[in-house]
Amino acid sequence: MSDTDTKFETEMNRGFLQVLVLVVLEEAMYGYMMLRKFEQLGYKVEESTLYPLLRRLEKYELVESKWDVSADRPKKFYEISEKGRRIRQKLLKIWQQQDFILKNLSQEDI
Amino acid sequence: MSDTDTKFETEMNRGFLQVLVLVVLEEAMYGYMMLRKFEQLGYKVEESTLYPLLRRLEKYELVESKWDVSADRPKKFYEISEKGRRIRQKLLKIWQQQDFILKNLSQEDI
DNA sequence: TGACATACTGTGCGAAATACAGTATAACGT
DNA sequence: ACGTTATACTGTATTTCGCACAGTATGTCA
Numbered sequence: 001m002s003d004t005d006t007k008f009e010t011e012m013n014r015g016f017l018q019v020l021v022l023v024v025l026e027e028a029m030y031g032y033m034m035l036r037k038f039e040q041l042g043y044k045v046e047e048s049t050l051y052p053l054l055r056r057l058e059k060y061e062l063v064e065s066k067w068d069v070s071a072d073r074p075k076k077f078y079e080i081s082e083k084g085r086r087i088r089q090k091l092l093k094i095w096q097q098q099d100f101i102l103k104n105l106s107q108e109d110i
Numbered sequence: 111m112s113d114t115d116t117k118f119e120t121e122m123n124r125g126f127l128q129v130l131v132l133v134v135l136e137e138a139m140y141g142y143m144m145l146r147k148f149e150q151l152g153y154k155v156e157e158s159t160l161y162p163l164l165r166r167l168e169k170y171e172l173v174e175s176k177w178d179v180s181a182d183r184p185k186k187f188y189e190i191s192e193k194g195r196r197i198r199q200k201l202l203k204i205w206q207q208q209d210f211i212l213k214n215l216s217q218e219d220i
Numbered sequence: 221t222g223a224c225a226t227a228c229t230g231t232g233c234g235a236a237a238t239a240c241a242g243t244a245t246a247a248c249g250t
Numbered sequence: 251a252c253g254t255t256a257t258a259c260t261g262t263a264t265t266t267c268g269c270a271c272a273g274t275a276t277g278t279c280a
Contacts, residue, residue: 004170008197015122016208023216032227041211048269060114073227073276087118098126099209101151106133142258158238
């Protein structure tokens, strides 16, 4: 596995991770919980990638957060907003369109 | 269509466009030709996005280029390399995995 | 008591998408 | 003949992302 490989593989995260987070946040979750969930799905994400993404999504009001201090450690729960749902729909549509194009063009090569 | 929308939609290009270019370059093509092709597929790409991407792919030896000066205007033809094919396979596999995860998680919301 | 898991924040770097500007030729309509 | 549009590419500056790395703090378990 050369360095070039990881370089290009990394780029595959950007769009996908946005959508993935917006999808799972239909149900309220906190950062560390998502990291575990993604790992179970066979998709490892770095803490230093997810946490800034969550803050960014909140900054643009696609998600809302509230601290839960009732348990052992304080946890910051995130949940998708109405705006987030609207944008998620658009992003999922883009994804499907891209998937359609890719499947059609690459079926002879796979 | 707010500004936030485009901001997040933009991120959807990155991984996809890499793969798309590597797929179509199984057949030799030049930049402007790809722009037209993508447009026909319903997927508009900016010149200022595609050209730097092609240079980058060449820099990392995923594609090779040669100038064709026989026609009216000089055209820079690109074609995928062996290294490019190897990496394309990995990226396509990542795409499929991501698509699988997304379809499973979001089927109840779509 | 010392390592590991949990749970988050903050800073800095390299690289990518795009805007914008520029170069140059060919095809076209008027 | 002349201006506009299409063709075909290069180069620079800006913004923002992914991630490495560092740091803070509490809980669990050998």
